[in-house]
Amino acid sequence: MILSKNGNIQAAGNKFNNYGQIILKRGGGTFIFQRIMKEIFPKKLEILRQRIPIGIKEALCLLESTNGDVTQVEILFKAKVLAIILQKTGVTKETAAHHLLKNKFNIDQTLKSINEERYTLTERILIKDKYRKESALTKIADTIEKEQNLTRDFWLDFVQFEKLEPEISCLLSIMEWLNYESWEGFDSAIYFNLDIVMNQIENKLYLPQIAEILRRSLMIDQIHAEQQKNILSKEGVIVPIHDFIKQNGLFNQKRSLLIDTLYEFVKKHIDKFP
Template identity: 35%
Template sequence: MDPTLTQALAQLRSALPIGLRHARALLQRCAGNPQQAAELYKAELLQVLMEKSGLPHHQARQYLHSAGYDLSRALTALDEARFTLTQRILRHHHQDKPRALDLIAQAIETAEQLPRQYWLDFERLDQLPAALRCFMVIHEWLAFEQWEGFDSALHFHLPQAIAQLRHLQLDALAHTLEQADQRQQHLRQAHADERHVELAIRIQQDPLFDACQTRFNQQRTQLDEQLYAWVERHMAQFPA
């Protein structure tokens, strides 16, 4: 490679975060002048940012300058200025609602400094504002159910989970959990003399309990949509 071009490339890329191929193309257009190539690249970035953001020229230029003409950093800074943390999560993960809900739960846990001993402290969750309490109780209960299984989840803060499901107006789902819990308790009392493993198998194979679990799995699919909509309706209470 021509030593002059090598020097110009090094000068251009030390001044701006630009890829090698693009830098070469700009230098060819500018007869090897790195200063002209840099100004041309800045103009390109400015046009892209204005189109993506709708910002006027002077504001877009200010964001780019502050970001060292790193377009990704400029867009991130603009997002942070325009949207709350929760809004940004919803915007960036609207096609993956479970992921969005997990990130929002993590944001709440951090913002509220919630104590965790593997699972969150539900007494502390009860002290959260109503919208956050509803979201976090259901999210944590669902996380437990996914990890430990449906039958075990019936012993994990079930009254709180049912109360918040009703608060979310998911009465059918709450009723399913109540029925499953009642059936499990009935079987445990009726077969109290059986060993733990045998009783667990009996519960899992019980037709009525299995029907409850099947209904739960069917109704579970709507829960992410409901929680997502809940966040949108109560955005002001969620992390900024």
């Protein structure tokens, strides 16, 4: 490639020739090439970047290929961006063009704009975090908490869920309980709104085996409570209860099933969520 002093781009030759032309070979000298192109097309580069969100490197390459034709560069860039949006979304060309124009041909903003029009907030979260189900459920629960202006004293008061749709109440109660269990431990969680949570798990998610594990865990802990209290006062330690540890292990094994089932529950009742 040859860059002449007057800004014309000619066929490649030697490094310099007798006419004062600067010559660069492809595959090397990228930095020098860009610097020279900036010097040749300073005004055109400025105009182009005011019109479209194009990177300097791509802009210079297109200016080179069009011999400095700004209008042609703009057409090529917009066609490329349109093709990207069509490939990523599958929307009609008219819809893609509308959103591109609305977002000044910014790809990320255009994709966001199209998704906001096509999907609800919950659907967008499920799509984005489809391989991180618990994270998706947490985000949906957080969104509902803010939307419903629920109050919390570190933990949410489950009484507030009574005014909500049953499906919403199911998600919030189970996710809040799981969050509590993660923070405070299984032995404390069985005393945190357990009746409500077991009811949701058994009658909304149809997982009676998990509800039974929680029920047995509470019963075992209550049966040994007085004995544990006496041991603690005499020896200053708490002796692990084998049956309780077993139930805790069973719950941990079933935890992923609980998350998966709750995730599918939300998808099934998507119209109830924001």
